[in-house]
Amino acid sequence: xNTQYPSNMDSxxxxxxxxxxxxxxxxxxxxxxxxxAIQGINGTLSSSDRAGMATQLSQLRDQxxxxxxxxxxxxxxxxxxxxxxxxxxxxxxxxxxxxxxxxATQMASAGPGLQIPTSDxxxxxxxxxxxxxxxxxxxxxxxxxxxxxxGANSVTDPAAWSSASASSGGGYVISFGASGSWTxxxxxxxxxxxxxxxxxxxxxxxxxxxxxxxxxxxxxGTPAAGDTVGVQSGGTQDVFTTLNNMISxxxxxxxxxxxxxxxxRQIESLDQVSSAVTGTEVAVGxxxxxxx
Numbered sequence: 001x002n003t004q005y006p007s008n009m010d011s012x013x014x015x016x017x018x019x020x021x022x023x024x025x026x027x028x029x030x031x032x033x034x035x036x037a038i039q040g041i042n043g044t045l046s047s048s049d050r051a052g053m054a055t056q057l058s059q060l061r062d063q064x065x066x067x068x069x070x071x072x073x074x075x076x077x078x079x080x081x082x083x084x085x086x087x088x089x090x091x092x093x094x095x096x097x098x099x100x101x102x103x104a105t106q107m108a109s110a111g112p113g114l115q116i117p118t119s120d121x122x123x124x125x126x127x128x129x130x131x132x133x134x135x136x137x138x139x140x141x142x143x144x145x146x147x148x149x150x151g152a153n154s155v156t157d158p159a160a161w162s163s164a165s166a167s168s169g170g171g172y173v174i175s176f177g178a179s180g181s182w183t184x185x186x187x188x189x190x191x192x193x194x195x196x197x198x199x200x201x202x203x204x205x206x207x208x209x210x211x212x213x214x215x216x217x218x219x220x221g222t223p224a225a226g227d228t229v230g231v232q233s234g235g236t237q238d239v240f241t242t243l244n245n246m247i248s249x250x251x252x253x254x255x256x257x258x259x260x261x262x263x264x265r266q267i268e269s270l271d272q273v274s275s276a277v278t279g280t281e282v283a284v285g286x287x288x289x290x291x292x
Contacts, residue, residue: 004109005109005110005111008108008109008110009108009110009116009291009292011108011118012108012110012116012118012287012291013288013291013292014072014073015072015073015076015078015106015118015119016118016284016287016288016291017288018070018072018073018078019070019078019119019120019284020281020284020285020288022067022070022078023277023280023281023284024281025067026064026067026068026277027274027277027278027281029060029063029064029067030239030270030273030274030277031274032060033057033060033243033246033270034267034270034271034274036053036056036057036060036246037246037263037266037267037270038263038267039053040053040246040249040250040259040263041259041260041263041264050250050251051250051251053250054246054247054250054251057243057246057247057250058095058247060243061095061097061240061243061244061247062091064239064240064243065089065091065097065240068088068089068122068125068126069087069088069089077101078119078120079101079119079120079121079122079125079126080100080101080102080119080121080122081101081102081103081104081105081106081119081121081122081123082102082104082105082106083100083101083102084106084119086100086101087100088100088101088122089122089126089240091240095240095244095247096240096241096244097238097240097241099122099123099126099127099238101121101122101123102121102123103121103123103124104121105117105119105120105121106118106119110290110291116287116290116291117287118287120280120283120284124276125273125276125277125280126238126239126240126273127236127238127239128236128238129236129237129238129239129242129269129272129273129276130235130236130272131232131235131236131237131268131269131272132153132232132235132265132268132269132272133153133154133155133268133272134272134275135154135155135161135233136153136155136171136215136231136232136233136234137231137232137233137235137265137268138150138153138217138229138230138231139229139230139232139261139265140227140228140229140257140258140261141227141228141229141230142258143228144223144224144227144228144257145224145226145227146176146221146222146223146224146227146257147221147222147223147257148176148219148220148221148222148223148227148229148257149219149220149221149257149260149261149264150217150218150219150229150261150264150265151217151218151219151220151264152218153215153216153217153218154215154216155214155215156211156214156215156216157214157215158214159214160213160214161213161214161215162214163214164192164213164214165213165233167186168186168187168188168192168213169186169187169188170187170232170233170234171186171187171230171231171232171233172184172185172186172187172192172213172230172231173185173187173228173229173230173231174210174217174228174229174230174231175226175227175228176204176223176224176225176226176227176228177225178225179203180203180204180205180222180223181201181202181203181204182201182202182203182204182210182223183199183200183201184199184200184201184210184212192212192213194212200212200213204219204223206220206221206222207219207220210229215231217229217231221257237269239269239270239273242266242269242270242273243266245262245265245266246262246263246266249262249263249266
């Protein structure tokens with residue numbers, strides 16, 4: 001068995017080097033998508049500008065599918081888990097992409113008791129990506145009539161967020177009244193209460209943020225009475241859906257406010273994918289160092 005280890009390490013090094021190069025290409029592609037989405041938020045875009053960007057994003061999506069289906073020197077898929085003989089990512093006529101691999105990790109014996117992962121399943125890299133900021137998604141209501149845009153949002157107090165999440169039903173609805181006044185209810189329709197037992201609420205001002213239960217949501221623009229912002233935790237969104245959502249938004253007839261809100265949410269999802277890919281790149285580099 002000892003003579004097998006050098007051969008295993010050579011094969012693992014070749015496969016991991018291919019994965020590292022591929023992930024670098026994926027990172028560059030995601031950067032291009034992000035730059036284009038930020039351009040799409042520019043309210044001065046004409047309908048032909050939007051259509052052109054949608055076409056470019058469609059091409060980038062297809063390139064991403066090709067990268068996700070990369071094979072090693074033996075023709076085995078890099079991102080299919082242990083289903084290496086399958087083409088892991090399949091695009092339908094609608095542009096939706098499904099994953100046909102599994103969640104397992106290819107391993108190589110590099111020495112007595114030493115197993116080195118030689119692949120990363122595409123389910124974790126491209127498909128099962130936490131939505132929004134990684135903990136929750138804050139979205140402007142689809143029926144909103146004001147100019148409210150939901151911007152950066154995050155968990156600012158993890159303990160308070162976790163404590164409140166247990167009873168919130170997994171989300172909240174922030175409702176606006178006249179002159180920016182707001183209240184909040186949990187997913188069960190119950191008013192959100194502060195630590196003293198009083199309903200949370202206040203008056204939102206353009207460019208301000210709304211903070212309660214350990215989260216903060218920055219917004220700009222002016223909400224109309226009846227407008228809402230929904231907060232939903234625990235969702236996932238694959239990277240191909242993120243690109244398809246961008247494409248659909250640019251192809252549609254959304255107002256500048258709706259388009260900005262939509263693209264803001266997709267950029268958040270894109271950033272989650274980029275983080276996963278970058279983390280995997282670092283891990284692959286560490287594995288290469290272990291066997292060389």
